[in-house]
Amino acid sequence: MSNNKTSDNNDFGFETLAIHAGAAPDAETGARSTPIYQTTSYVFDDVDQAASLFNLQSFGFIYSRLTNPTVAVLEQRIAALEGGRGAVACSSGHAAQQLTFFTLMEPGDEFIAATNLYGGSITQFGQSFKKFGWHCHFVDPVDPENFRRALTPKCKAIFIESLANPGGVIVDIEAVAVVAKEAGIPLIVDNTMATPYLCSPFDWGADIIVHSMTKFLGGHGNSMGGVVVESGNFDWAQNDKFPGMTQPSESYHGLVFYETFGDFGFTMKARAEGLRDLGPALSPFNAFQIITGTETLPLRMDRHIANARTVAEFLDNHAKVDWVSYAGLKTSPFYDLGKKYLPKGPGSVFTFGVKGGFDAGVKLVEACELFSHLANIGDTRSLIIHPASTTHRQLTEEQLRASGSGPEVIRLSIGLETVDDIIRDLDQALAAT
Amino acid sequence: MSNLSYTDGKLRTILNDCKTIAVVGASANWKRPSFFAMKYLQGKGYRIIPVNPGQAGKKILGETCYANLKDIPEPVDMVDIFRNSNDAYGVTEDAIEIGAKVVWMQLAIINEAAAEMAQNAGLEVVMDRCPKIEYSRLFGELGWSGINTGVISSKRRKVGRK
């Protein structure tokens, strides 16, 4: 199958795509901003048209659990920003991961994931996925060969985060992509922390990208959302590992997704079976909010990075701070990988170790006045959390260490406030520890 | 994987100008991709003429099916090929003979020799694409399924051909 990326699309710069991709003035009214199509369902022209839609013989709207015009604008927008073939949006980042594996896996299948993922992903993969009969092998991603060593005949995918939450760790995407390619399985990259503005996983050989759009894509801390993007470059028929793509679908009267839809067959299957049967549709209102967020993504990320650099340097020189793990600091072991994969800068979420361990961490987060103590990242506001006492509570001591969230670890998501104010708040909170 | 690229302008012109499309390798089974494409294009106002020796004389989607292109008793603008890449050569020879203006080979079907022959005979050639997908991409429906259409415009966009 060919990569059907259009020549036209490549002619526009990132900033233009961030504003325009997927959106056109409303055909009826000329409304320039994308309307919020707050509807559950859509009238059919006649019975024959309805049948064509249900059979996937034509493209159109049936019911907003499957497709919605506002959500579709966002899907095209993110697909364009990632340089992908198509995308399916859903209600959260976790739903995007669920949809991805639901589309790839059969009961009894396995996959390999990095140990240093967002804590919620470790729980989702390691615990809840067992109920689907899926088994996840976790490996330390710092050595890409660890993925090769963990391969089994039943492995159907490799999953990494381009920029890990919360560790400040950057995975060698290109090297892991080689392992996946040789095994004939897709590399899935969670690009949430980097965003497509900072990192382009498809350029390094990734096959599927997932996002929690809840974070920087929406960017204002007001809307949950997730998305799965397909590169269009993976050959699902190269082996017999993906019967769901290459064999007749029982729930679509024997339709074969890869044969019928080619390089966007995965996207169609994720929507037609995954969204249909798991049900995690994105609300049109949230899609509208996230569309608005993407329009300023490049501007916001530039400022997020500028502020994060300044704050990381400040902390690096602070007497009450043991260490700072930000790949933008020259002393970081991930500095070179950062230059390669995130040339504009390694995002604005990073960790540091406060002297005094668990108790000092608790005091610090409670003493902040400007930083918000909450469990999110990628907001206009600066955010702080002590993972060991909050997001990563479900993890064992060993998992805590492996995910870069030991008892002394503080995670920051640097926002867009005046950088001097951000620093002043941290300084006074550190004084309280 | 092929790196064939066709400008949106060329594809738009082909899809706007062609009215009658002969579909070689047309299936009567509604689950097959060729049936999907025919039904879709017919719904968009194209005249579809199915070609399949096994179905000759029977009707598919209300249209009489012919054993080969040369049996079609009326002019054909485009020949859409749902056969393997090797067979595409002979089909292209027939397409030239009956005076078609466009030879279009479906996804994964590529025959460079056939393409050169058709181009030398003055035909337009598209390979490794689906006219249904390209139609829906260029004229406003494919994006509804979250597919990256590559179309950027600040103009009101009516769905369908001009």
Ligand SMILES: Cc1ncc(COP(=O)(O)O)c(C=O)c1O
């Ligand atoms: C890297 C990463 N992936 C996935 C998720 C899950 O996304 P959501 O909270 O939207 O379900 C998060 C959320 O924190 C995250 O940081």
